[in-house]
Amino acid sequence: MNNRYSSKVSNILIYKIIFSSTILSIAHGEENKNNKVLDFNSSTRKEKIKDKQEKTSNTNTLSTGLSKTGWEIKTNDGYWRLTIGGFEQGDGQINFNTGDASDPAIKNGAASRRTRIRLDGVLYRDFGYKFEYDFVRTVNQLAIANITESWVSYTHLNPVTFKIGQIKEPLTLISSTSDRYLEFIERPLFANAFIENPNPYKLGISVEAYNTRWTTRAALQTQNTGLGVGIFEDTRYQLGGRITGLPIYHNPAQLVHLGISGSSTWIRNKLNPTTGALENPPLTYSSQPFANVDRTPWTNTGPLTAGNRILENVTRLGAELSLVSGPFSFQGEYMQARLTGVGYSNADVLDGYYGTFSYFFTGESRVYDHKIGAFTRVEPKRDVGYGGWGAWEVAIRWDQLNMNTPHVSGGNTQMAAIGLNWYLNPHIRLMADYGYVVNEVAPETNPMIAKFNGLNPSIIEVRAQVDF
Numbered sequence: 001m002n003n004r005y006s007s008k009v010s011n012i013l014i015y016k017i018i019f020s021s022t023i024l025s026i027a028h029g030e031e032n033k034n035n036k037v038l039d040f041n042s043s044t045r046k047e048k049i050k051d052k053q054e055k056t057s058n059t060n061t062l063s064t065g066l067s068k069t070g071w072e073i074k075t076n077d078g079y080w081r082l083t084i085g086g087f088e089q090g091d092g093q094i095n096f097n098t099g100d101a102s103d104p105a106i107k108n109g110a111a112s113r114r115t116r117i118r119l120d121g122v123l124y125r126d127f128g129y130k131f132e133y134d135f136v137r138t139v140n141q142l143a144i145a146n147i148t149e150s151w152v153s154y155t156h157l158n159p160v161t162f163k164i165g166q167i168k169e170p171l172t173l174i175s176s177t178s179d180r181y182l183e184f185i186e187r188p189l190f191a192n193a194f195i196e197n198p199n200p201y202k203l204g205i206s207v208e209a210y211n212t213r214w215t216t217r218a219a220l221q222t223q224n225t226g227l228g229v230g231i232f233e234d235t236r237y238q239l240g241g242r243i244t245g246l247p248i249y250h251n252p253a254q255l256v257h258l259g260i261s262g263s264s265t266w267i268r269n270k271l272n273p274t275t276g277a278l279e280n281p282p283l284t285y286s287s288q289p290f291a292n293v294d295r296t297p298w299t300n301t302g303p304l305t306a307g308n309r310i311l312e313n314v315t316r317l318g319a320e321l322s323l324v325s326g327p328f329s330f331q332g333e334y335m336q337a338r339l340t341g342v343g344y345s346n347a348d349v350l351d352g353y354y355g356t357f358s359y360f361f362t363g364e365s366r367v368y369d370h371k372i373g374a375f376t377r378v379e380p381k382r383d384v385g386y387g388g389w390g391a392w393e394v395a396i397r398w399d400q401l402n403m404n405t406p407h408v409s410g411g412n413t414q415m416a417a418i419g420l421n422w423y424l425n426p427h428i429r430l431m432a433d434y435g436y437v438v439n440e441v442a443p444e445t446n447p448m449i450a451k452f453n454g455l456n457p458s459i460i461e462v463r464a465q466v467d468f
Contacts, residue, residue: 087467190352
């Protein structure tokens with residue numbers, strides 16, 4: 001009986017296989033006959049995507065190659081793209097007039113400044129993504145390996161884009177310009193103190209839009225201090241935004257850029273109910289004096305929640321101006337950080353500014369990206385090894401940061417710098433900068449930085465950069 005039962009089951013399975021094969025053969029024949037994939041009149045996105053995948057596979061539209069931003073794997077219809085990129089910045093630093101020779105205020109050295117790998121691309125045409133990891137990232141003078149950006153975007157409403165994940169704060173022109181495209185090895189003092197050193201990459205959501213003559217971006221993000229980027233049970237938040245415009249725009253080498261940015265950050269203070277001591281990492285503003293290897297801060301507020309002071313909110317406001325006229329350019333910005341809370345007053349405003357002039361001897365021009373309202377990659381007219389000497393640029397900068405207020409003794413630093421940049425080709429760059437500390441004023445109430453009073457060190461920095 002078991003044999004008869006097994007035989008019946010086997011026959012049924014065979015009939016089903018034959019029947020299914022017949023149906024598939026008929027369908028396949030109709031497909032070949034009409035030279036198209038069967039259409040079952042389905043309008044669901046899942047089946048449309050499957051249909052697109054089948055067409056992509058059948059028509060062999062996948063392509064790979066090296067682009068300006070990395071190695072790309074993509075479909076020619078724009079539905080899928082993966083770009084693998086990254087960059088390496090190797091730095092050296094030599095200092096002079098640094099005080100006691102046995103214990104110099106700034107130490108010589110060499111180190112990898114940034115070593116990053118990046119994945120970004122497109123999914124289903126309407127979604128984008130980016131993941132970037134830095135193997136030698138520095139946050140609050142601590143060298144750590146960490147994620148910089150990790151987000152997913154929705155771009156169907158072009159030119160409006162929504163992002164969610166870990167994204168960079170929408171602040172200032174110098175911070176919106178990639179580390180790869182800066183005129184100097186280090187950003188200005190206020191950018192380090194108010195944006196970069198406290199960690200500008202925060203969890204949140206943002207919306208942005210652009211046109212040929214303007215950009216706008218707004219973000220709601222978590223407030224983090226030090227290395228904390230997670231969401232806690234009592235997480236605080238910040239609102240930030242940036243607006244830019246080109247009141248004068250003749251061509252990419254003749255323009256005037258204006259912009260404003262700002263944020264309001266509510267500070268997380270988890271106090272011990274018994275001792276009143278702060279249990280989470282405190283917010284601290286600090287900046288090194290134009291140093292890329294020894295990043296010892298010469299301006300340093302110390303913890304802004306300490307003793308009888310409790311920082312509750314920080315409001316940052318910035319203004320930016322830049323003009324490009326052929327090989328000549330100017331860029332300047334001002335930013336202030338207003339502190340409010342217990343033990344603070346309206347006079348507790350930290351601020352800084354800088355101004356930079358640059359000129360290309362070889363006739364190139366700084367390249368403006370109207371989608372982000374910032375500057376991007378310089379491409380020499382003739383690369384080294386292809387009948388040219390690359391692009392040569394000289395830049396000078398004046399820089400000041402003042403963090404001395406009635407309740408904060410963070411120091412006041414003034415600096416001057418000159419830099420020389422050699423772009424061998426669009427992806428390889430050599431940099432050499434000379435910086436001089438013109439003046440350092442640190443209150444004696446802050447011994448961490450008061451020891452630098454009266455010192456006027458000279459700092460020579462060099463960098464070799466490769467990006468792909």
